[in-house]
Amino acid sequence: MATTAPGNLLITTVTKAANWARTRSMFPATFGLACCAIEMMASGAAHYDLARFGMEVFRASPRQADLMIVAGRVSQKMAPVLRQVYDQMPDPKWVISMGACASTGGMFNNYALVQGVDQVVPVDIYLPGCPPGPQSLMHGILTLHDKIMAGEIVN
Amino acid sequence: MNPVLESLAAGFDTVAWEESHGQDVARVPGEDWEAFARAAKEIGFEVCADVTAVDWLRQRPERYEVVANLLSIAHRTRLRMITSVGREDPTVASLTPIWPGAGFAEREVYDMFGIHFDGHPDLTRILMPDEWEGHPLRKDFGVGSVPVQFKESHQVS
Amino acid sequence: MVDEMTGMTEGGRPPSNPPSETPEGGRPPSTPPSEKTAMTEGGPPPSTPPGETRDTLDIWVAGTEEPQFQPTDEGTQEFGPDETEARLDEQFGRVVDDDYIFDDEVSDDERSVLNMGPQHPSTHGVLRLQLELEGEVIRRTKPIIGYLHTGMEKTAEQLSFYQGPTNVTRMDYLAPLHCELAYSLAVERLLGIEVPPRAAAIRILMTELNRVSSHLVALATNGMDIGALSMMIYGFRERESILAFFEKTTGLRMNHNYIRPGGVAADLPPRWKDDVAAILDDLPGRLDDYDDLLKANPIWIARTQGVGVISAEEAIAFSITGPALRAAGVDWDLRRAFPYSGIDQYEFDVPVGKSGDVYDRYRVRVDEILESLKIVEQVMDAIPKGDYRVADAKITPPPRGRIDESMEALIHHFKLFTEGFKVPSGETYVAVESPRGELGCYLVSDGEAQPYRMHTRAPSFYNLQALPIAMADSLVADTIATIASMDPVMGDVDR
Numbered sequence: 119m120a121t122t123a124p125g126n127l128l129i130t131t132v133t134k135a136a137n138w139a140r141t142r143s144m145f146p147a148t149f150g151l152a153c154c155a156i157e158m159m160a161s162g163a164a165h166y167d168l169a170r171f172g173m174e175v176f177r178a179s180p181r182q183a184d185l186m187i188v189a190g191r192v193s194q195k196m197a198p199v200l201r202q203v204y205d206q207m208p209d210p211k212w213v214i215s216m217g218a219c220a221s222t223g224g225m226f227n228n229y230a231l232v233q234g235v236d237q238v239v240p241v242d243i244y245l246p247g248c249p250p251g252p253q254s255l256m257h258g259i260l261t262l263h264d265k266i267m268a269g270e271i272v273n
Numbered sequence: 274m275n276p277v278l279e280s281l282a283a284g285f286d287t288v289a290w291e292e293s294h295g296q297d298v299a300r301v302p303g304e305d306w307e308a309f310a311r312a313a314k315e316i317g318f319e320v321c322a323d324v325t326a327v328d329w330l331r332q333r334p335e336r337y338e339v340v341a342n343l344l345s346i347a348h349r350t351r352l353r354m355i356t357s358v359g360r361e362d363p364t365v366a367s368l369t370p371i372w373p374g375a376g377f378a379e380r381e382v383y384d385m386f387g388i389h390f391d392g393h394p395d396l397t398r399i400l401m402p403d404e405w406e407g408h409p410l411r412k413d414f415g416v417g418s419v420p421v422q423f424k425e426s427h428q429v430s
Numbered sequence: 431m432v433d434e435m436t437g438m439t440e441g442g443r444p445p446s447n448p449p450s451e452t453p454e455g456g457r458p459p460s461t462p463p464s465e466k467t468a469m470t471e472g473g474p475p476p477s478t479p480p481g482e483t484r485d486t487l488d489i490w491v492a493g494t495e496e497p498q499f500q501p502t503d504e505g506t507q508e509f510g511p512d513e514t515e516a517r518l519d520e521q522f523g524r525v526v527d528d529d530y531i532f533d534d535e536v537s538d539d540e541r542s543v544l545n546m547g548p549q550h551p552s553t554h555g556v557l558r559l560q561l562e563l564e565g566e567v568i569r570r571t572k573p574i575i576g577y578l579h580t581g582m583e584k585t586a587e588q589l590s591f592y593q594g595p596t597n598v599t600r601m602d603y604l605a606p607l608h609c610e611l612a613y614s615l616a617v618e619r620l621l622g623i624e625v626p627p628r629a630a631a632i633r634i635l636m637t638e639l640n641r642v643s644s645h646l647v648a649l650a651t652n653g654m655d656i657g658a659l660s661m662m663i664y665g666f667r668e669r670e671s672i673l674a675f676f677e678k679t680t681g682l683r684m685n686h687n688y689i690r691p692g693g694v695a696a697d698l699p700p701r702w703k704d705d706v707a708a709i710l711d712d713l714p715g716r717l718d719d720y721d722d723l724l725k726a727n728p729i730w731i732a733r734t735q736g737v738g739v740i741s742a743e744e745a746i747a748f749s750i751t752g753p754a755l756r757a758a759g760v761d762w763d764l765r766r767a768f769p770y771s772g773i774d775q776y777e778f779d780v781p782v783g784k785s786g787d788v789y790d791r792y793r794v795r796v797d798e799i800l801e802s803l804k805i806v807e808q809v810m811d812a813i814p815k816g817d818y819r820v821a822d823a824k825i826t827p828p829p830r831g832r833i834d835e836s837m838e839a840l841i842h843h844f845k846l847f848t849e850g851f852k853v854p855s856g857e858t859y860v861a862v863e864s865p866r867g868e869l870g871c872y873l874v875s876d877g878e879a880q881p882y883r884m885h886t887r888a889p890s891f892y893n894l895q896a897l898p899i900a901m902a903d904s905l906v907a908d909t910i911a912t913i914a915s916m917d918p919v920m921g922d923v924d925r
Contacts, residue, residue: 294619296859319746320746320751321749322751322861323870323887325885325887327874327882328883342872344868346746349768351768373747377891377894378891399576400576409584410583410584416584416585
């Protein structure tokens with residue numbers, strides 16, 4: 119909205135500043151489910167440090183988080199929980215679906231898994247890998263940062 | 274047969290003993306399932322390592338087999354008990370009063386196969402959601418796979 | 431509530447039937463009971479004689495019309511048609527007949543049901559616990575699992591035997607090589623083949639390193655949950671060096687698909703001994719650092735000793751195996767009792783604890799890391815030369831180079847990767863000692879190229895059954911410590 123107001127330099131600069139602030143301290147919500155959660159923890163640990171992007175604080179409460187990294191396979195029983203946690207996050211919020219199981223159901227194309235988390239929540243970034251290593255996760259996060267900075271994702 | 278099991282075999286003559294790749298297997302008829310399990314615990318099988326089931330669908334006269342793997346720490350040996358259960362209203366005595374550790378395993382067998390366990394304190398679904406219908410590991414329950422679509426392909430029906 | 435306030439100022443427990451002249455605080459002003467109809471909202475159930483107040487717990491009993499507070503049914507898995515008074519009495523603690531609650535008197539205090547999980551930072555994955563709390567003390571616990579159920583056993587029936595390890599490796603994702611090893615040993619037993627000694631030694635090397643990395647995660651999360659946040663960083667830092675070695679050897683940091691029926695997927699990389707020697711040099715010193723941080727730390731000791739006690743009898747009754755059983759004092763390790771893959775040629779000790787509390791489990795794990803490093807060193811010194819997989823062409827794919835040269839190699843490769851090798855019918859159960867306990871694979875084959883039934887005996891599934899016992903009459907804060915010390919991996923539990 120603000121960026122389309124014609125000739126309004128002040129508002130576009132504020133939007134840009136807001137986007138910059140949002141990317142530089144995005145708090146992930148802990149939604150680690152399975153093997154990808156371990157890689158997510160490893161990327162928050164010392165070797166591949168997520169703290170350099172301002173993100174080492176994994177908020178347990180979704181009310182305090184911006185980013186939900188769905189790390190792992192989402193089963194039928196977990197899908198309503200996922201939706202509830204997503205709904206509890208305040209705007210602006212983003213979702214990264216980490217790993218093959220979260221993106222498409224992965225190698226488990228069967229009755230027990232939701233075939234892709236985008237059937238339950240809207241996803242901004244899909245990360246392939248089984249599990250994606252910390253470098254892939256960071257590439258995904260930085261891509262999300264770029265997209266937010268460029269204004270492609272307004273929400 | 275392991276000498277430890279001699280006394281157990283002597284007490285039950287309806288049980289057929291086999292050896293499967295170096296492990297002792299006892300095929301126990303359904304009515305003796307609980308008594309045999311108690312006797313096995315008496316002679317030293319303190320741990321029930323696993324309870325599971327196999328669905329033979331049409332390959333055997335009785336559709337399901339319930340398998341209990343027992344472990345004896347004192348004698349350092351294993352024993353497998355197998356019983357066959359029919360397709361109509363499959364029911365087996367529960368091993369949970371004997372070994373509390375079998376509680377979750379029997380719930381899983383109920384959830385996945387639909388086999389009831391008499392005497393289980395809390396026989397409810399454990400892995401699937403409560404309102405799920407059907408028993409997934411039965412052979413007539415499909416895998417539930419969805420067709421995989423690729424970006425450039427046409428709509429897969 | 432007014433009456434309970436007056437009760438407490440008199441210095442005693444509030445009476446269960448407060449005097450009728452004091453209005454019950456929880457009851458909103460409403461029409462007198464005699465005028466009540468069945469569908470009126472609020473007020474006591476019509477069966478109350480006028481003028482008499484009811485205990486607030488009574489309104490939870492099924493069969494009363496329009497109770498004031500609807501009991502929540504999220505996740506209660508048993509509100510079924512056979513809900514009798516007697517059963518509800520038992521569930522709400524009015525009739526207590528389980529022997530692990532020490533206070534036999536029926537308590538009039540309100541018990542609240544607190545739901546912990548499935549999304550919770552300290553439950554090690556998607557474990558949900560329903561805690562029945564009396565103040566800060568937990569009276570009953572009910573673990574609810576199934577939030578990570580992936581249908582792996584059904585998937586295993588669709589995959590060939592050679593593809594099986596890709597499936598089972600994702601069960602216990604902190605010890606994937608152990609899962610693959612149990613599966614491969616089961617398949618090999620049904621096939622009736624023995625892997626070459628070099629393959630067996632490589633398997634032991636990889637699984638013992640995997641045990642080290644899994645226990646490091648256990649220490650890291652254990653420390654973080656209890657408050658030693660730096661343990662998390664330390665544990666994962668050491669793990670990185672092991673994962674780097676795994677990546678060099680198997681291609682992946684986790685979920686390796688390396689141990690396959692017939693041997694291993696590829697030989698160890700050149701100069702692997704330098705990498706392993708670096709790990710062996712580095713880790714014992716780091717473990718000393720962790721001991722400096724934790725072992726004699728009064729806060730750590732106060733939070734872990736005497737907490738979450740599981741005695742040996744309870745552990746055996748609940749089929750608990752692994753460090754939790756050994757910490758209770760039972761000297762049982764499958765590497766000694768039923769040795770697999772040639773592990774009995776290496777010398778190692780099995781650490782055994784005494785009291786079965788969280789502290790002993792922590793010490794058992796730290797000592798197991800050191801023992802595993804001893805085994806790794808022995809393997810490194812004594813590894814035999816030879817094939818890394820069995821030489822049977824009907825089971826093992828040919829080397830890639832040969833496919834260009836030989837027609838048989840091409841045909842074998844094609845058959846093995848499209849259809850797979852057939853396994854003679856039979857059934858077997860093989861168990862290995864994973865970092866969490868006895869990890870077994872019950873495999874049934876009917877002569878086809880896919881397993882007829884593949885069931886994994888998951889150690890964490892059984893270890894979780896003891897949580898109600900370990901957490902009974904303990905504080906909420908101790909719950910976290912207890913769960914962390916049982917080290918459940920939900921992929922294993924739910925499969």
